Amino acid sequence: MRVENCFFCGRPAWPSKGITFMRNDGKSFRFCRSKCHKNFKMKRNPRKLKWTKAYRKNAGKEMVVDSTLQFAARRNVPVRYDRELFAKTLKAMERISEIRARRERVFYKKRMAGKRARELAAARKLVEQNEHLLPRLRASTKKELEAKAAEMGVEVEELEREELAKLRSSKKTKVFGREVVRQRVRTDGGVEEIPGSGEGHMHGDGHDWENNDDDDDDDDDEMDTD
Incomplete structure (x- = not known):
């Protein structure tokens, strides 16, 4: 069973899945899904789309030079069937996938090294520039x-x-002005606070303008009914 790669995004295109496009000159293009097929027909460059393997390789986010990647190269060399060779090949494929996964993890750790320090430096710079906005x-x-x-x-x-x-x-x-809290009376005679009633914007005169807008809407509705 041969698993081909998508011509556009580079994902594996499994047998009986995806779309195969045959050009007039006889060249075939395999796509893993309709999304890749549509982007191919729109003549988009896969190196400019962030969700493709080509973009990630171009940006240095994927391994490009590694010995484990050479085993996935396509080889059209006829080999006579041998059961022992077939079993060894399957074991080797599993081992190669394990090695590749381990190397990808190491590659990711090296690529992301120092990210936390850069984020902290950017956050400190942002706080210094906008210190007047802090409470x-x-x-x-x-x-x-x-x-x-x-x-x-x-x-x-x-x-x-x-x-x-x-x-x-x-x-x-804490904000200036008093907080407006709405309450309602229950059927049993108790009083409960309406959730989210005191979350409006407060001003120096102690009015909650968002809640007042709701009251104005209710007054307008009453005027319409009259």
Whole structure:
């Protein structure tokens, strides 16, 4: 059983699967799926599409020079059938696939080495450039921390750093104005808070403009019914 590679993306095209295109000059093109066939008919360059093997090899994301890749080369050499040779060939194919998988893992580790350090450097640079967008402590909070530091005998900077870390880690941050919380009365007489009612944008006058928009829509509906 011969497993051919897709002419466009390079994936394996299994027997009885995919599409075979025969050109007028007699050359055949094997495609693993209709997606590759359509891109081939649109005359697209596989080296410019990120989901193809050609692009990954061009970008250095796939092994190109390796001894295990030579075994997958197509050879049209007739060989007389031999059961022992056939069994040895199958064992060798399994062993070669194991070696290739191990070498691909090593290749990936070498290629991704230092990625974490680069990401951290980019994140630090982004924080330095946009430091004015980070949450800041209020003057009242700073005074409280100063009094607390005087009582505990600790530096104020440490408490400020801890408080800022809490603000940045938490999803909800302190904002100016009061938080509008909607409640509804249950049938049994209890009161429960409507989930997500206090997540609107707050302003200095304590109004939640998103919730007010909903109220305006309800008023418009009532006016229409009248």
